[in-house]
Amino acid sequence: MLAIVIDDSRAMRLILRRILGQIGFDVVEAEDGQAALDLLAGMEKKPELALIDWNMPNMNGLKFVTAARNSPDLREMTLVMVTTESEQSQIVRALAAGAHEYVIKPFTSGAIVEKLALLGLVPSGASL
Amino acid sequence: MTLSAADFAFVAALVRRESAIVLGPGKEYLVEARLIPVARQAGAASVSEFLAMIQRNPDPEAQRKIVDALTTNETSWFRDQDPFTALTKHVLPELIQARAASKHIRLWSAACSSGQEPYSMAIALREAMPAGWTYEIFATDISGEMIERAKRGEFTQVEVNRGLPVQKLVHNFERVGAHWRVVPALRSVVTFQRMNIAGPLPNLPPFDVIFLRNVLIYFDLETKRSVLRNVGRLLRPDGWLFLGASETTIGIDDNYERVVAGRASAYRLKSAVPAGTAGKE
Amino acid sequence: MSLQYIPTAADLNTIAEQVWSSYLDPEGINPFLPEENVAVDSEIHASVSITGSWHGHVVFASSMAAAKRAAAAFLAMNEDEVSEDDVIDVMGELANIVGGNVKSMLPSGCFVSLPHVVSAPANANHWPAAEKICELTGTWMGEPIAISMWQSESESEGEATQ
Numbered sequence: 001m002l003a004i005v006i007d008d009s010r011a012m013r014l015i016l017r018r019i020l021g022q023i024g025f026d027v028v029e030a031e032d033g034q035a036a037l038d039l040l041a042g043m044e045k046k047p048e049l050a051l052i053d054w055n056m057p058n059m060n061g062l063k064f065v066t067a068a069r070n071s072p073d074l075r076e077m078t079l080v081m082v083t084t085e086s087e088q089s090q091i092v093r094a095l096a097a098g099a100h101e102y103v104i105k106p107f108t109s110g111a112i113v114e115k116l117a118l119l120g121l122v123p124s125g126a127s128l
Numbered sequence: 129m130t131l132s133a134a135d136f137a138f139v140a141a142l143v144r145r146e147s148a149i150v151l152g153p154g155k156e157y158l159v160e161a162r163l164i165p166v167a168r169q170a171g172a173a174s175v176s177e178f179l180a181m182i183q184r185n186p187d188p189e190a191q192r193k194i195v196d197a198l199t200t201n202e203t204s205w206f207r208d209q210d211p212f213t214a215l216t217k218h219v220l221p222e223l224i225q226a227r228a229a230s231k232h233i234r235l236w237s238a239a240c241s242s243g244q245e246p247y248s249m250a251i252a253l254r255e256a257m258p259a260g261w262t263y264e265i266f267a268t269d270i271s272g273e274m275i276e277r278a279k280r281g282e283f284t285q286v287e288v289n290r291g292l293p294v295q296k297l298v299h300n301f302e303r304v305g306a307h308w309r310v311v312p313a314l315r316s317v318v319t320f321q322r323m324n325i326a327g328p329l330p331n332l333p334p335f336d337v338i339f340l341r342n343v344l345i346y347f348d349l350e351t352k353r354s355v356l357r358n359v360g361r362l363l364r365p366d367g368w369l370f371l372g373a374s375e376t377t378i379g380i381d382d383n384y385e386r387v388v389a390g391r392a393s394a395y396r397l398k399s400a401v402p403a404g405t406a407g408k409e
Numbered sequence: 410m411s412l413q414y415i416p417t418a419a420d421l422n423t424i425a426e427q428v429w430s431s432y433l434d435p436e437g438i439n440p441f442l443p444e445e446n447v448a449v450d451s452e453i454h455a456s457v458s459i460t461g462s463w464h465g466h467v468v469f470a471s472s473m474a475a476a477k478r479a480a481a482a483f484l485a486m487n488e489d490e491v492s493e494d495d496v497i498d499v500m501g502e503l504a505n506i507v508g509g510n511v512k513s514m515l516p517s518g519c520f521v522s523l524p525h526v527v528s529a530p531a532n533a534n535h536w537p538a539a540e541k542i543c544e545l546t547g548t549w550m551g552e553p554i555a556i557s558m559w560q561s562e563s564e565s566e567g568e569a570t571q
Binding site: 008009010011012014015018055057083084085086087089105106107108109 | 427428430431432435480483484485494495498499501502505506508509510512513517521523
């Protein structure tokens with residue numbers, strides 16, 4: 001299974017890559033929404049999952065979610081926001097734009113795995 | 129100062145039984161570090177001495193403390209999923225039929241810890257119960273500290289990330305400072321009380337649903353028997369008992385019969401399972 | 410806009426505890442130890458600005474040693490494998506996470522800037538006309554760390570450049 005991690009922090013991309021790797025995902029990365037769209041446009045096989053930060057230069061995560069949901073190629077992707085934006089109103093906005101799940105930073109690796117399990121994206125018995 | 133292989137195996141088995149956490153090889157230092165305060169509190173000079181103490185004289189509360197110390201922040205909402213799915217899909221629809229006269233149901237979360245279980249029940253009920261129905265959830269735990277915490281209904285960012293679908297977060301919680309707090313409408317249906325499940329139980333009106341999850345494992349057979357007997361007395365004849373994923377009444381108490389509810393097992397009193405009960409599967 | 414709810418050092422500590430247990434000390438062996446009135450001689454600091462309904466900054470300052478340890482812990486590397494870029498990136502992300510969590514305690518309509526990391530002591534001169542709202546000081550593995558929140562007194566207020 002393939003995932004894309006979209007975050008302007010290299011450290012954060014590394015952490016998420018590691019967690020996803022432990023549960024069997026191959027991972028590609030992008031540092032903002034626009035870079036992600038460009039990368040995805042060139043991929044024949046699209047990822048099943050995207051983990052998306054909110055605050056990034058060039059194109060933020062909310063705009064990426066909107067773009068992905070509006071794109072025939074990308075609308076099947078499961079979209080999970082991973083962000084410090086934690087006000088109720090922001091979460092509601094993200095869900096309204098089409099995000100499927102939402103993880104607030106700071107998160108433990110268990111939290112990410114459980115959220116993905118809720119979405120049916122984790123082979124059963126995975127533990128950390 | 130390092131833990132013996134036997135001690136580590138004992139702790140790993142205990143933690144594995146109680147939670148999904150697997151303490152693999154190499155985690156000895158972690159066990160040692162996390163258990164030092166627990167050992168000291170129990171009056172032992174070292175973790176090894178503490179573990180020897182409790183292996184000689186099994187002490188459920190000490191065992192609980194061990195598990196808590198090694199699984200901090202691991203308490204999850206809607207833990208194990210299946211019992212809550214069973215509640216929503218099988219149990220509540222049946223109760224809605226069976227309690228049509230009173231339009232009231234009572235649930236008991238009998239080892240509620242910091243509150244995730246009773247509040248998860250409250251969220252499930254809020255979503256599943258039709259208008260005009262009332263419900264109450266009784267939540268007990270042996271730890272007074274836990275009860276005080278649970279009453280506040282406040283959880284950290286990290287805690288609400290665990291097993292709680294985000295839709296349920298935004299509909300059932302509100303921000304308070306750096307925390308998330310269960311909304312007043314839900315807090316009002318849960319009553320918390322400190323109680324030792326292994327001791328004599330107070331006379332209470334019987335419950336329609338009891339969650340007694342991951343508590344029996346800490347007790348010896350004799351105590352398991354008395355707990356199930358006492359709890360059984362507080363269960364409505366057509367009520368439902370849910371235990372932890374790896375627990376069962378079989379071999380312990382003949383008065384219950386195991387019933388499959390979706391992917392979960394539930395236990396119902398044999399004496400009065402209503403004839404022609406649909407939805408057992 | 411003045412704050413209805415004024416964040417406190419205790420709030421910063423709640424946030425810090427979660428940051429440590431999530432990234433810097435997931436196994437609970439080397440927690441951050443808060444200590445009041447510890448003089449933190451920082452050597453590196455990361456900050457985010459908050460704008461919109463409220464104006465201010467959130468600053469994460471520490472010794473270079475603590476910053477290297479944080480980078481090593483965050484990235485699950487050995488300290489000697491950690492590059493300067495890694496340290497800057499991790500400090501920035503820590504300020505981002507703390508700042509984001511502080512923002513959620515503020516009136517709605519606030520925005521958090523991208524983080525800014527400076528390898529220099531954090532001192533009040535960097536933010537003229539700013540008033541400290543709260544501060545959390547303490548040590549982590551013997552190294553000093555300070556997390557603070559500042560309110561700007563005026564709309565246009567810049568950080569004095571090094």
